[in-house]
Amino acid sequence: MGIKSLVKKWIGVQDKETTSADVAVLERSETVFLEKDKKLNEQIEYAAIFNMIQQEVALTGIVLASQYDEELASDVVKVEVSGIPVVITREELGCTPHNLPLMRYVGETIQFQLIEANEANGLVMGSAKKIKEKEFDKLYHELKEGKQFQAKVTKILRYGAYCVIGDISVQMLNKDFAEDHTTIGDVLEIGDTIDVRFNRITENKNLRVEPLVRYKNGVSVSLTELEPNQVVLGTVRSVKKWGIFVRIAPNLDALCSIPSHLAVREGDKVSFRITQVLKEEKRVRGKIVRLIKKD
Structure with a gap:
């Protein structure tokens, strides 16, 4: 039962001749109470938001929409945290300007963290790129320390292939794949997996791997x-x-x-x-x- 109902009931019991003016005063009082309640809830929500920003909490959400934001001058996607809209720009998704439209993300589940909140305009910003950077750094150090992983081939190129370990993209070159000049595309197809180890990291932070055992073909022609x-x-x-x-x-x-x-x-x-x-x-x-x- 709401405040208005409780107070009206109390008045009805105490005084059967309650005037319309009394009810009007009560209604104004209830509005004040509700506004204070709303402000208190907003303070609590933003306190939680600021805490998640400080703690760099990893969150998971479904992309609800994509659009161009004129104020941010960027394509953005929108997710929600406890009912609060969160905006992630193309740059913070980790996408280059030449990538496909962000509508392809709609309906997908992504990991992100909160990076900025503005109570004045109700804008909360997120970043998926920061989560990916942390995962990349973790994978890089584990590979460099000698840990072996299973990589899945996602794209074959004339000079090698792109693979993924978890959600992190890595490269493997033909020259690192085989002892002879057999290419990755000669042996593997998209979707195939291969056990790999660390090869090197480039100046552009491309993580390169190589097979645990390099492929070798015997000469099959006389x-x-x-x-x-x-x-x-x-x-x-x-x-x-x-x-x-x-x-x-x-x-x-x-x-x-x-x-x-x-x-x-x-x-x-x-x-x-x-x-x-x-x-x-x-x-x-x-x-x-x-x-x-x-x-």
């Missing part, structure tokens, strides 16, 4: 089938300062010098002329004749 002056189809596997490796048969890479008349990249299809077949060493040398244009 070198007796290859002869000097043969021209075969090849794929550029690795470009070094001193030469280029071209795959000319399953698990067989041939070495050639860098052509002065062509600009070649890893993954390019080329016409390759064999110049030497070193059977005892299981090596082939040659030169790139031309690039094979893609349709």
Whole structure:
């Protein structure tokens, strides 16, 4: 029962001739009580908000909306903490300006922490990036100390692959994957997992890993089938300062010098002329004749 009802009941019992003026006074009094209650609740809520900011509490919430905020001059997403709206800007999501629209986050559950609260305008700001930075630092130190993890392949590129350990993205390069010039894409697919350890961290804070055991393929083609002056189809596997490796048969890479008349990249299809077949060493040398244009 509310304050108004209780007071009216009390008046009805004490004085059957209560005037409308008395009721009006009571209603004004109730409004004052409710406003004080509201202010007290707001103070309690903001006290909790400020405490969470100070303690850097990790929170979890569902993204309820995305939009462009003119005052913040940024795309933002909105979540809630105890019914209080929290705004997270694109930068604090950890997204670059070239990422996809933030609407893709709507409905997703994200981790974040509160970083700022303004009682005057009722604005509470959050950051998912700070949570990711803490997770990144923790993973980096654990890897560096020798801990091994299972990484999941999320994207394959011509020079390597992106993987995730938990929610943290890491890189693995082809040159760190195999003892020969087999690429990650030759062996693994998106969704595959591989046991990895620390390799290094770049100046741009890209965390790189390598397999616990590097992949190695035996030569599966007979070198007796290859002869000097043969021209075969090849794929550029690795470009070094001193030469280029071209795959000319399953698990067989041939070495050639860098052509002065062509600009070649890893993954390019080329016409390759064999110049030497070193059977005892299981090596082939040659030169790139031309690039094979893609349709």
